[in-house]
Amino acid sequence: MSMRISSKTIYDVGVGQISTLQSALARTQAQLSTGRKNLTAADDPIATARALEVTQSQSINTQLVTNRANAKGTLSLETVALASSTAILQDIKTLTVNAGNGGYTQKDRASLATELEGRLADLLGQANTADGVGGYVFSGYKSTTLPFTQTANGAAYQGDQGQRELQVGSTRKLPISDSGASVFENNATGNGTFVTGADPANFTRGGSGIISAGSVKDATQLTGHKYQIDFQVVPATPGTPKATTYTVTDLTLNQPVPPAPVPAVPQPYVSGQNITFDGVQFDVKGDPADLDNFTVQPSTKQSIFTTVSDLIAALRAPGDGAAGQASLNNKLNQVQMNIDNATDNLLSIQSEVGSRLKELDYLDSSGDDLNLQYATTLSDLQDVDTVKAISLFTQQQTTLDAAQKSFKSLAGLSLFNYIT
Numbered sequence: 337m338s339m340r341i342s343s344k345t346i347y348d349v350g351v352g353q354i355s356t357l358q359s360a361l362a363r364t365q366a367q368l369s370t371g372r373k374n375l376t377a378a379d380d381p382i383a384t385a386r387a388l389e390v391t392q393s394q395s396i397n398t399q400l401v402t403n404r405a406n407a408k409g410t411l412s413l414e415t416v417a418l419a420s421s422t423a424i425l426q427d428i429k430t431l432t433v434n435a436g437n438g439g440y441t442q443k444d445r446a447s448l449a450t451e452l453e454g455r456l457a458d459l460l461g462q463a464n465t466a467d468g469v470g471g472y473v474f475s476g477y478k479s480t481t482l483p484f485t486q487t488a489n490g491a492a493y494q495g496d497q498g499q500r501e502l503q504v505g506s507t508r509k510l511p512i513s514d515s516g517a518s519v520f521e522n523n524a525t526g527n528g529t530f531v532t533g534a535d536p537a538n539f540t541r542g543g544s545g546i547i548s549a550g551s552v553k554d555a556t557q558l559t560g561h562k563y564q565i566d567f568q569v570v571p572a573t574p575g576t577p578k579a580t581t582y583t584v585t586d587l588t589l590n591q592p593v594p595p596a597p598v599p600a601v602p603q604p605y606v607s608g609q610n611i612t613f614d615g616v617q618f619d620v621k622g623d624p625a626d627l628d629n630f631t632v633q634p635s636t637k638q639s640i641f642t643t644v645s646d647l648i649a650a651l652r653a654p655g656d657g658a659a660g661q662a663s664l665n666n667k668l669n670q671v672q673m674n675i676d677n678a679t680d681n682l683l684s685i686q687s688e689v690g691s692r693l694k695e696l697d698y699l700d701s702s703g704d705d706l707n708l709q710y711a712t713t714l715s716d717l718q719d720v721d722t723v724k725a726i727s728l729f730t731q732q733q734t735t736l737d738a739a740q741k742s743f744k745s746l747a748g749l750s751l752f753n754y755i756t
Contacts, residue, residue, distance in 0.1 A: 357735055365729060386713075394710040396506070401703055404504045404696050410512045411693050414473050417465040418519070418686040424459045425679045428452065428644060432675065435651055436668050438661060442654070445664075449651040456644045460484055460491055463520050463641075474516035476500070483516040490641030493517055505699050510692055514685055521639040523678040526670070527551060528635050529558070532618055534666040535629045539654070543567070543625035544662040549673050550618030550632070557615030561588035562633040565611065568602060569626035580605040580624065584613055622662055640678040647671045 434440075435448050463484045466472055471479035477498030484491040493516050500513040525531045532547045545567070552558065564585045572578040581602035584593040593613050603611075608621045616632060650667035654660050 354740060390710050390713050394707065397703055397706050397710065400504060400506070401700070401707075403502050404700055404703070407502045407504055407510060407512045408693060408696055410467055410473065411689050411696075413465060413467060414513065415686065415689050415693070417462045417473060418682055418689065421459060421462045421520075422679060422682045422686065424455055424462065425640070425675055425682065428455050428459075428647070429672065429675050429679070431455070432647060432668055432672055435647075436665055442656060445651040445655060449648045452644060452648050452651070456641065456648070457486075459644065460486055460641065463491070463516055473513055474519055476513070476515040476517075484520070484641070486641075488645075490639050490643075490645040491520075493521060493639075504696060505702075508699070510695065512692075514689075519682065519685055520641065520678075522637055523640055523643070523674060523681050524635045525638050525674055525677070526635045527673060528677065530616055530632055531635050531670065531673075533631045533633075533670060534663065535631070536663070538625065538628045538666075539659050539663040541625040541628055542659045543628035544622040544658040545620045545624035545628055545630070546622045546662050546665050546669070547620050547630045548618045549669060550616055552615060553612050553617035554615040559586075559588075559614050560634050561586050561614070563587060563593065563613075563616075563631065565620070565630045565632070567605065567624040567626065567628045569624070582611070582620075582624075584611075586614075623658070625659075638674060640675075643671055643674040643678065 431448055431452055435445055437444075440448075463474055464472060464482055465474065467479070472481070472483050472495075475481050475483040475495035477500065478495045479500065481494050483495045484493055495516050497515050497517055499511045499515060499518075501509045502512045504510045527549050529552050530550065532550050534545070534547055538545065564587055565582050566585065567580060567582045570579040582605050583602050585591070586593050586595070589595070605620070605624070607623070608619050610617050610619050618632070620630065646667070650664060650671070653663070655664040
């Protein structure tokens with residue numbers, strides 16, 4: 337039994353098939369022109385969703401790269417400022433040592449003081465280093481505020497204690513600054529545990545005693561109290577040499593050392609001999625005058641600008657004669673210890689900044705690896721296989737051409753062609 341097919345059906349089926357082949361060919365051509373195998377989300381919903389996630393992660397990683405570059409810029413500025421400040425302090429230390437030269441006159445010391453004023457201005461300039469974007473490196477969270485302003489006794493800090501941070505990794509925030517307070521003001525005085533000093537009135541009494549910075553003899557015996565060492569001098573008389581003794585008083589408890597009921601017997605003074613009590617140890621050299629006194633008190637924090645200002649004032653104070661030289665040396669000894677502590681603090685912070693920069697290098701390396709991984713994943717999810725697509729395009733083109741020719745032949749079949 338034969339089946340009759342109408343001309344309309346033949347045309348509809350033929351056109352439909354050709355349209356389908358043309359759509360497939362157009363899709364393959366679009367894949368080749370865009371390089372994407374999924375032209376719409378409907379082509380592969382799972383791959384499209386995954387590609388969106390990877391793209392978002394890639395964008396975040398790109399932003400982190402920018403953040404790390406900004407962090408490196410700020411930390412590099414801080415590194416330069418810290419290195420310059422350290423060099424200035426080392427220069428100040430050299431001038432301080434030179435100032436102790438017994439052959440210097442008052443005029444020589446005044447010249448050194450003038451030179452130190454220039455170093456102080458240089459140091460203040462480093463502390464006020466700009467970050468290049470309208471702010472300052474050492475002002476804490478108050479980034480647009482000038483960190484330090486010069487005062488009669490050094491400099492006043494205008495910033496805050498904040499330490500700015502930046503997101504440099506998916507789970508890592510890194511400090512990109514240090515406050516001026518922690519860099520330039522967080523410097524221990526004396527030996528870090530206690531600080532020794534001389535009464536300024538020792539100079540007027542003619543005393544030439546010089547007290548050392550001292551050290552901790554026994555940490556378990558430290559009290560953290562303030563002490564005063566008072567000297568008594570009995571002048572020499574015929575047949576009796578001059579006798580110099582000292583007593584120690586705990587100013588915090590207002591009692592002698594050692595405390596009652598043990599009598600506070602004056603101790604004989606020997607120049608350069610260690611004086612030890614309550615875990616501390618130091619010596620006094622020279623010839624203290626009657627009623628001269630020295631102090632021992634807990635170490636505190638002091639601005640480096642105050643230290644340099646004190647040094648300048650000491651160099652401009654009278655320093656001639658044994659008493660004047662002793663007064664100057666007592667001040668210089670304190671200043672040298674404070675400068676050493678400030679230098680150590682700068683070096684410590686500089687080391688921390690260096691470790692942050694090194695961490696940023698590691699994060700950059702891992703960030704590059706992540707970018708490569710994201711790019712590979714996106715390529716697998718989105719990119720078309722060019723060789724396969726070209727082969728498919730050629731096959732579809734051949735099929736469409738054959739379908740068009742066969743449809744033309746089929747559409748040309750008609751009984752009317754055989755009627756004469």
